[in-house]
Amino acid sequence: MVTEVESLIYKIKERTGIDISLYGEKAFFTTKENYLPILKQFDFEDFLVDEELNKLYFKVEYKGVKFVAEIDGGEKEKVVAELILSVFENSYVKPNEFSEEAFLKTALEGETTKIQLQKYIKRKNIPPYRCFCLVALLGNHKVSDVLEILENYSSKGKDISLVLGEDFIVQVKFLDETASSVYQSPTEYAESLLKSVENELGYPIDVAVGAEVSSFLEVSTSYKQALSAMRMQENLEIKGEVYSFKGMFLSKILEEMPKHKIEEYIRTLVDDNAKTIFTDSEMILTAEEFLKNDLNFSETSRKLYLHRNTLVYRLDKIQKATGLDIRKFSDAVTFRLITLLYKTIY
Numbered sequence: 001m002v003t004e005v006e007s008l009i010y011k012i013k014e015r016t017g018i019d020i021s022l023y024g025e026k027a028f029f030t031t032k033e034n035y036l037p038i039l040k041q042f043d044f045e046d047f048l049v050d051e052e053l054n055k056l057y058f059k060v061e062y063k064g065v066k067f068v069a070e071i072d073g074g075e076k077e078k079v080v081a082e083l084i085l086s087v088f089e090n091s092y093v094k095p096n097e098f099s100e101e102a103f104l105k106t107a108l109e110g111e112t113t114k115i116q117l118q119k120y121i122k123r124k125n126i127p128p129y130r131c132f133c134l135v136a137l138l139g140n141h142k143v144s145d146v147l148e149i150l151e152n153y154s155s156k157g158k159d160i161s162l163v164l165g166e167d168f169i170v171q172v173k174f175l176d177e178t179a180s181s182v183y184q185s186p187t188e189y190a191e192s193l194l195k196s197v198e199n200e201l202g203y204p205i206d207v208a209v210g211a212e213v214s215s216f217l218e219v220s221t222s223y224k225q226a227l228s229a230m231r232m233q234e235n236l237e238i239k240g241e242v243y244s245f246k247g248m249f250l251s252k253i254l255e256e257m258p259k260h261k262i263e264e265y266i267r268t269l270v271d272d273n274a275k276t277i278f279t280d281s282e283m284i285l286t287a288e289e290f291l292k293n294d295l296n297f298s299e300t301s302r303k304l305y306l307h308r309n310t311l312v313y314r315l316d317k318i319q320k321a322t323g324l325d326i327r328k329f330s331d332a333v334t335f336r337l338i339t340l341l342y343k344t345i346y
Contacts, residue, residue: 005029005062008091012084020084021070022060029067042068046114047081049074056081060088061113089115104162108133108170110220117217127158129174130212132186133222134193135230137206138167145201153193172219175212186212190242206230208243254344262345269338274322278342286314287339291332 006029009020013031021030021037028037039057041048048057051074058081060069069084071077103120106112112120120126138146143163150161150171160172173189186209194207208230210222229243254262270278277283286304290311293299301308315327322338324331 002027002029005067008062008088012087016080016083018071018080018084023068023070024065039068039070047078058085060085062088062091085113085115089113101162104160105164108162108220108223110224114217121216126160126216127174127176128215129158129176130214131172131174131216131219131222132212133210133219133226134171134173134186134190135208135223135226136169136171137208137230138169139205141167141201141203141205143167143169146197146205149196149200150193153189153196170223172216174216186210187242187244190244194242206243210244254340257344259345262341266338266341266345270322270342273320274338277318277321278339279346283314283318284339286311287318287326287335290315290326291336295327295329295332 005022005027009022009029009031012018012020019031021032021035022028023037023039023042038053038055044057046058049055050057054072054074055070056073056075056077057068057070058078060067069081071081071084073080103112103116107117107120136146136150143166147161147163147169150169153159154161154171155174155176158174158176162170162172164170173186190207190209194205198204208226210225210229213219213222232243277287286300286306289304290296290300293303297308297311300306301311304311315325318335319325322335324335326332326335
């Protein structure tokens with residue numbers, strides 16, 4: 001493959017007059033004589049402009065091997081870079097073309113090139129709207145039943161639904177900006193879908209959503225966020241109906257915080273009396289349900305099948321042990337933060 005890559009970049013230079021250097025994981029190629037590698041930053045999206053060196057860097061792929069390409073120039077040379085990307089994309093015939101399902105999976109995982117995505121968007125007439133990803137984990141429930149409901153929520157000819165495995169469904173939801181949306185956010189859309197599943201099928205499913213992205217070209221970002229929200233929910237045992245990346249961003253920050261720092265905060269915030277609450281699954285479940293229902297007594301009692309007096313008794317017990325009255329918003333926020341800290345460690 002080495003000779004093929006060298007041949008390709010020299011052909012590009014022959015036809016365009018542009019010198020190209022390629023940085024690979026184990027190799028370096030260049031059309032310049034006696035030229036040494038100078039790129040130091042490999043972690044970037046799409047393009048990297050080094051104004052000091054007057055260099056433009058971008059990512060290319062040849063037969064599954066990824067490189068960082070370097071050409072002279074700055075922002076103005078991005079058009080040239082796009083042409084070079086196209087040359088690399090069309091320089092060989094793939095031994096096995098992806099099925100549509102396999103291609104969508106690689107697109108969600110961020111394993112396709114920009115050129116491949118652009119071709120797919122054009123071929124499938126995918127709308128140029130903002131979109132987000134929703135992932136649904138079904139457990140032992142039938143995929144076909146949930147998929148049917150999901151299709152009813154789809155904008156015909158726009159949204160994309162994909163079954164991954166026996167109990168996992170992904171939907172790419174497009175937001176038509178030329179019309180007013182019924183849903184104010186991805187979370188609101190997911191909550192409505194979840195209620196339909198519960199009403200029609202009689203059981204809940206786990207649903208997570210990523211943030212909105214500008215177009216299908218960035219769909220992998222939203223998909224990875226949705227997966228991250230689902231994973232954080234499982235790791236931290238956070239109760240809720242819909243898990244959103246934005247809603248769980250605090251959990252993400254705490255997850256990345258050094259363990260010794262979290263332990264220091266817990267020692268400061270949680271004394272022996274408070275530990276009796278944060279190690280009591282029943283009390284934590286009660287508190288989380290109360291917070292999830294916006295501090296609403298009636299709704300929390302209904303969801304937990306508790307008499308209102310029993311709920312009041314438990315909230316009083318939490319206040320006595322922790323000094324936090326979670327019926328008040330500020331104390332509820334503090335309690336939620338401590339709970340996340342505790343679950344991150346224990």
